[in-house]
Amino acid sequence: xxxxxxxTKHNGMTRRDFVKISTTVAAALGGAAALTLPSRAQxxxxxxxxxxxKFLIVDQKKCAGCMSCxxxxxxxxxxxxxxxxxxxxxxxxxxxxxxxDVEIAVCRQCADPxxxxxxxxxxxxxxxxxxTGVRYINKKECIGCRKCIEACHFTPSRISFNLKHKVALxxxxxxxxxxxxxxxxxxxxxxxxxNAIKFTSEQPCGHKEYNVNMRGQGWAKLGLPTD
Amino acid sequence: xxxCTGKILRVNLTTRKISTLSTSDYKEWLGGHGLAVALFFxxxxxxxxxxxxxxxxxxxxxxxxxxSLVPAACRTEMVGIQAQSYPYEWFTRxxxxxxxxxxxxxxxxxxxVLEGAAEKPTWINIVDSDVELVDATNLWGLDTVDTxxxxxxxxxxxxxxxxxxxxxxxxxxxxxxxxxxxxxxENRSRLGTVMTDMGNAFGQGGFGGVWGSKNLKAxxxxxxxxxxxxxxxxxxxxxxxxxxxYGADVDNPRINAWQExxxxxxxxxxxxGWAPYDQQRRASGCTGCHLNCRPxxxxxxxxxxxCVDALYYQNWDLSKHGKITEITGYAADLxxxxxxxxxxxHTELAYLKALYDKGxxxxxxxxxxxxxxxKIGEAEFIQxxxxxxxxxxxxxxDIAEGIxxxxxxxxxxREDTESGIMAAMFWGYPVHYDTRAEVYWGYASIxxxxxxxxxxxxxxxxxxPSLDIPAKKTPIVTAEQVAKWVGEMPPYHDPExxxxxxxxxxxxxxxxxTAWLLHYSTFWxxxxxxxxxxxxxxxxxxxxxxxxxxxxxxxxxFKAATGRKISFEESLEMGRKMHNLSKxxxxxxxxxxxxxxxxxxxxxxxxEGTSYVPGEPPSYYMPTKENGKWDYRNVVPRHLDRKKFxxxxxxxxxxxxxDPKTGWQKEKVxxxxxxxxxASELKATGKLK
Ligand code: SF4
Ligand code: SF4
Numbered sequence: 028x029x030x031x032x033x034x035t036k037h038n039g040m041t042r043r044d045f046v047k048i049s050t051t052v053a054a055a056l057g058g059a060a061a062l063t064l065p066s067r068a069q070x071x072x073x074x075x076x077x078x079x080x081k082f083l084i085v086d087q088k089k090c091a092g093c094m095s096c097x098x099x100x101x102x103x104x105x106x107x108x109x110x111x112x113x114x115x116x117x118x119x120x121x122x123x124x125x126x127x128d129v130e131i132a133v134c135r136q137c138a139d140p141x142x143x144x145x146x147x148x149x150x151x152x153x154x155x156x157x158x159t160g161v162r163y164i165n166k167k168e169c170i171g172c173r174k175c176i177e178a179c180h181f182t183p184s185r186i187s188f189n190l191k192h193k194v195a196l197x198x199x200x201x202x203x204x205x206x207x208x209x210x211x212x213x214x215x216x217x218x219x220x221x222n223a224i225k226f227t228s229e230q231p232c233g234h235k236e237y238n239v240n241m242r243g244q245g246w247a248k249l250g251l252p253t254d
Numbered sequence: 255x256x257x258c259t260g261k262i263l264r265v266n267l268t269t270r271k272i273s274t275l276s277t278s279d280y281k282e283w284l285g286g287h288g289l290a291v292a293l294f295f296x297x298x299x300x301x302x303x304x305x306x307x308x309x310x311x312x313x314x315x316x317x318x319x320x321x322s323l324v325p326a327a328c329r330t331e332m333v334g335i336q337a338q339s340y341p342y343e344w345f346t347r348x349x350x351x352x353x354x355x356x357x358x359x360x361x362x363x364x365x366x367v368l369e370g371a372a373e374k375p376t377w378i379n380i381v382d383s384d385v386e387l388v389d390a391t392n393l394w395g396l397d398t399v400d401t402x403x404x405x406x407x408x409x410x411x412x413x414x415x416x417x418x419x420x421x422x423x424x425x426x427x428x429x430x431x432x433x434x435x436x437x438x439x440e441n442r443s444r445l446g447t448v449m450t451d452m453g454n455a456f457g458q459g460g461f462g463g464v465w466g467s468k469n470l471k472a473x474x475x476x477x478x479x480x481x482x483x484x485x486x487x488x489x490x491x492x493x494x495x496x497x498x499x500y501g502a503d504v505d506n507p508r509i510n511a512w513q514e515x516x517x518x519x520x521x522x523x524x525x526x527g528w529a530p531y532d533q534q535r536r537a538s539g540c541t542g543c544h545l546n547c548r549p550x551x552x553x554x555x556x557x558x559x560x561c562v563d564a565l566y567y568q569n570w571d572l573s574k575h576g577k578i579t580e581i582t583g584y585a586a587d588l589x590x591x592x593x594x595x596x597x598x599x600h601t602e603l604a605y606l607k608a609l610y611d612k613g614x615x616x617x618x619x620x621x622x623x624x625x626x627x628x629k630i631g632e633a634e635f636i637q638x639x640x641x642x643x644x645x646x647x648x649x650x651x652d653i654a655e656g657i658x659x660x661x662x663x664x665x666x667x668r669e670d671t672e673s674g675i676m677a678a679m680f681w682g683y684p685v686h687y688d689t690r691a692e693v694y695w696g697y698a699s700i701x702x703x704x705x706x707x708x709x710x711x712x713x714x715x716x717x718x719p720s721l722d723i724p725a726k727k728t729p730i731v732t733a734e735q736v737a738k739w740v741g742e743m744p745p746y747h748d749p750e751x752x753x754x755x756x757x758x759x760x761x762x763x764x765x766x767x768t769a770w771l772l773h774y775s776t777f778w779x780x781x782x783x784x785x786x787x788x789x790x791x792x793x794x795x796x797x798x799x800x801x802x803x804x805x806x807x808x809x810x811x812f813k814a815a816t817g818r819k820i821s822f823e824e825s826l827e828m829g830r831k832m833h834n835l836s837k838x839x840x841x842x843x844x845x846x847x848x849x850x851x852x853x854x855x856x857x858x859x860x861x862e863g864t865s866y867v868p869g870e871p872p873s874y875y876m877p878t879k880e881n882g883k884w885d886y887r888n889v890v891p892r893h894l895d896r897k898k899f900x901x902x903x904x905x906x907x908x909x910x911x912x913d914p915k916t917g918w919q920k921e922k923v924x925x926x927x928x929x930x931x932x933a934s935e936l937k938a939t940g941k942l943k
Contacts, residue, residue, distance in 0.1 A: 091546035093539030098323045107480035111424045118416040121451035124554040125535035183427045190424045206486035220544040245505040
């Protein structure tokens with residue numbers, strides 16, 4: 028007995044990630060790109076951005092797909108719950124087999140921030156915090172051109188768009204939470220009931236270091252898999 | 255208005271007219287159940303129509319707290335005339351989790367009113383307040399999973415799930431939340447459920463069959479809107495406070511014997527006891543939940559099915575194969591796909607097998623069936639049984655009417671309810687927690703209109719002692735302490751509400767237990783939407799001194815989300831008001847005190863309890879007070895006394911301020927509650943005291 032698969036993952040990377048990155052690489056290698064000038068995103072390696080000191084790492088197998096992180100993210104930034112305003116997105120498929128049923132789509136505060144390079148108002152709209160290196164969007168300056176959304180390495184783009192106010196919305200590691208009085212915490216980390224999102228100040232390297240196993244003996248006690 | 259979108263959608267399936275009402279006209283009813291009952295009362299003039307009559311109006315309402323950050327609150331209520339109860343089709347409620355409640359509000363609606371019946375199969379597509387009635391001919395006949403998949407494709411388009419797409423109002427990567435019926439509902443089965451995602455059902459009430467009678471296949475909601483709350487910071491703090499002080503610590507769980515199996519409290523957690531086949535792999539949650547009780551498996555079978563829907567075939571599988579196999583998960587999946595109420599299947603299987611063993615049912619027998627009973631426990635048997643029910647083939651045509659009606663058709667109802675081999679206990683619903691032991695469960699069900707299914711007292715008063723004591727463990731809270739905590743609750747402040755000694759089960763204390771359960775549940779769970787799997791929370795191994803979050807948590811969430819500070823007493827009073835409105839509807843349908851009775855076996859046959867520990871005799875441990883001393887004691891074997899039960903009813907009606915002779919409401923009570931409309935409607939029919 029078997030059921031049809033949802034999106035399968037390859038080497039811990041989703042097919043969506045894989046296709047998007049493969050396309051980017053193919054373009055950079057001269058296929059389609061040969062016809063046009065390389066975009067700023069493709070020219071990323073020619074720029075250097077100061078490193079971030081704040082990152083989120085996640086455990087995709089521990090996540091419950093409950094979207095509490097999304098509701099909290101929107102709540103602390105916008106003052107209301109709204110799935111579309113969440114800077115972290117959960118893709119949850121009831122019908123798929125574990126572990127292909129859930130994907131946490133979270134901003135990686137990339138070492139190579141394509142969004143930052145793509146922004147026509149670099150350092151005004153898409154900014155890098157000089158102290159923490161966090162890549163964030165200054166809503167007041169954002170002109171809603173969507174270049175950052177298109178440039179993001181991942182699918183879905185880790186940057187969302189508020190259609191009403193025509194601004195892009197991006198994870199700022201909760202440095203600016205007008206609707207939540209706190210210092211130095213992340214709403215998603217605090218609210219996640221599964222402890223499936225963690226903060227780290229160490230730059231993770233590659234998919235494997237952003238997606239880690241946070242399931243220990245306690246998890247095993249619940250009869251849930253730790254491998 | 256915080257927590258509300260401001261609009262109620264009204265769809266007339268007969269005339270295809272789509273209109274809206276303003277939520278502000280129903281402000282006092284908040285949302286969820288309260289709002290749904292109020293809308294039903296106002297919009298339905300002929301309240302005594304049959305379940306399958308086009309005049310039966312259904313109201314679907316996301317809970318008041320849904321869409322916000324309040325934990326375990328993504329619940330949706332549906333009310334209307336049910337098809338399941340026997341012998342009368344009472345007005346009732348049913349409730350579902352998943353993603354629907356939040357998404358419905360983000361799509362712009364606080365409730366959906368469904369009137370009339372469509373001429374041909376129809377589904378309703380709602381995207382950011384745009385509403386369209388769509389031909390469902392291509393969906394009719396599909397199971398609940400395939401229906402959802404087709405609708406997802408239709409709504410999302412070619413971009414696929416997980417890609418940004420624009421609606422008129424916003425952008426989303428999410429897919430719609432869809433309520434749908436399967437073949438059982440299409441064929442007007444009284445066991446028909448309305449499903450959403452894989453394992454979430456409007457299970458009780460037979461509303462799948464009602465949808466089928468309306469030619470309504472599905473409702474899909476997708477929204478990019480927001481739910482506003484009064485104080486976002488306060489709500490964030492309340493949520494974090496609740497999780498840190500009362501939520502399970504999944505990295506360091508505290509597990510006693512009872513928690514291996516039962517998670518129904520705020521500190522509950524995903525648990526292998528709920529779905530042991532194929533190892534439970536992911537703990538998955540409804541939107542915004544902190545508890546995440548639903549399993550997802552590596553085979554995909556039984557995804558999101560918990561408790562009885564996951565387990566109804568388990569023992570048959572176990573006795574056939576000597577272990578629990580994937581067949582248990584397959585059976586769970588099949589019931590969800592066909593849209594069949596697995597709670598009824600659970601007891602139904604034992605009944606059918608008993609008739610088979612008696613030589614009454616089987617090949618060439620009086621109740622002739624080709625079902626291969628020798629293969630019970632195998633996939634083949636359950637596949638054939640469920641298919642026959644869903645498509646009304648063979649004896650499936652009788653069973654699709656629900657077991658009491660099937661027994662009636664087979665001429666067995668009287669005999670089998672006297673002996674109790676047919677375990678229908680309240681309004682034809684199968685026994686859940688046994689009235690003969692856990693009396694208030696049956697009392698609340700019989701003065702209501704369905705299996706009450708409220709586990710508020712059930713965890714501290716039954717599961718904890720009944721699993722711990724036979725396993726030679728000491729419950730983490732004493733019987734006296736449980737009684738003390740319950741005794742702190744307004745409005746009764748009565749520890750004797752937890753005394754289940756035979757000397758106390760017909761007392762005014764047990765009337766209070768019943769009334770408290772109904773009023774609390776109506777307000778906090780069915781209206782505000784706190785999940786029954788998390789609330790009320792009296793005993794919680796993560797709380798200070800093992801004390802649960804009730805009532806502090808409920809009040810904190812209410813205050814943060816609405817900006818209104820209410821007392822716990824006021825909340826119960828609002829629950830009382832809402833419950834009285836349902837009661838008025840039952841009276842208008844013809845309810846009289848004389849109808850509120852259990853089947854004969856409840857008054858003549860003892861319940862023995864259950865044995866959970868191999869080698870231990872069956873038992874039913876509950877808090878009791880004997881000779882002034884509280885303890886957990888075995889309360890079975892026990893059956894109820896008919897005369898004393900009638901005396902209990904009198905005490906209960908008097909407690910509610912109703913007329914003890916008829917069970918009808920009194921004008922003063924209704925007017926004091928502000929239910930003047932109900933009072934005048936009852937008066938016009940001569941049913942007001
Ligand atoms: S809050 Fe945690 S468990 Fe829930 S969806 Fe987000 S990451 Fe997953
Ligand atoms: S760190 Fe803050 S901004 Fe980033 S995803 Fe989490 S809640 Fe949203």
